[in-house]
Amino acid sequence: MLEEGSSGNDNDYYELFMEPIRKCKDYKPKLGGNNSDGVDLDGFKSLYGSDSFYSWIGLDSELMYSAHKAAGGMTSIYRQIGIGCERLFRQIIMDTCLYDDPFFSNWSYESKTSGGKVKTLYLDGRLELNEIKNEKVLYEVKSWMQKYCDRLDVPVPLNGVVFEVRQGYKSKDSKRQNGDIDNATVAWANGYLPIFAIFSAQIDKDIVYRYINNRCGILTGINESDAGEFLSLFSFFRKVLGYDLAGFFQRNSDKMKLEINTVLAKLLSPQ
Structure with a gap:
């Protein structure tokens, strides 16, 4: 099992996960404009202060700017956490499977649009059976695939497993679900x-059942004490890939909380 100080170095993994999240400190709301850098407090005061209606009713206040920063910043934080999860997931696959080429740590395919154009769609992680050099991991992956496919009542595929990685799934957006099922x-x-x-x-449990009914597997952040490797992502990492992902987050929790609190404090400040 990869532990702190081995090839799965805690510091490297920590930076992979946290680096995207730090960008949120610099978030500024666009307020309907085209400036990719967003609008700072002075720009907000100028924009809203020059709008008679907004200035009359008091929306040109620093509190309103803080509210805009917080609202957009919250979305930005979740998005960047998702990117951090993807990066961490792929690197752990690389390290545990002993891949020679990072190409095999994710998967893509081409699809034609209604306009005839070709677009490339990516999934965030891949366990390519023929490329896994770690014999113990290969054995565990094959065993897990067999049992998981039995649960789905489907034949075991030949090539391996592909993953769509998310930090969470609060939305019930049917368009996203349809896209996920198309990918599957x-x-x-x-x-x-x-x-x-x-x-x-x-x-949401309705989403879980929809995916399962469409023969898509799903692993979530359920505690290992409450579920095994067929339901818990953390249990899957430890028992199948041989890496204690929950332990990584527990070891680094204090540092992560400190950095996240710094980001949140910055987003809640008008400056």
Whole structure:
């Protein structure tokens, strides 16, 4: 099992996860404009102060600017946490499977749009059976695939597993769900078991059942004490890939909380 100080170095993993989140400190709301850098407090005061209606009713206040920063910043934080999860997930796969080429740590396919254009769609992680050099991990992955496919009542695919990685899943957006199921259909057609890997335990049960009914696997951030490797993402990492992902977050929790609190404090400040 990869532990702190081994090839799965805690500091490297920590930076992979936290680096995108730090960008949120610099978030500024766009307020309907085209400036990619957003609008700072002075720009907000100028924009809202010159608007008669908004200035008459008091929306040109620093509190209103803080509210805009907090609202957009919250979305930005969740998005960047998601990116951090994807980066961490892929690197752990690289390290535990002993891949020679990072190409095999994710998966993509091409699809034609209604306009005839070709677009490339990516899934965030991949366990490519023929490329896993770690024999113990290969054995555990094959065993897990067999048992998971038995649970889904489907034949075991030939090539391996592909993952769509999310930090959480609070939305019930049907368009996103349809896209996920389309990806899963293509994955099956290409010889892969599709798995949705959700770091948080917060996901609507209706979504879980819809994915399962469409023969998509799903792992969430349920505590290992409450679920095994067929339901808990943390249990899957420890028992199948041989890395204690929950332990990584527990060891680094104090540092992460400090950095997240710094980001939140910055977002809640008008400056």
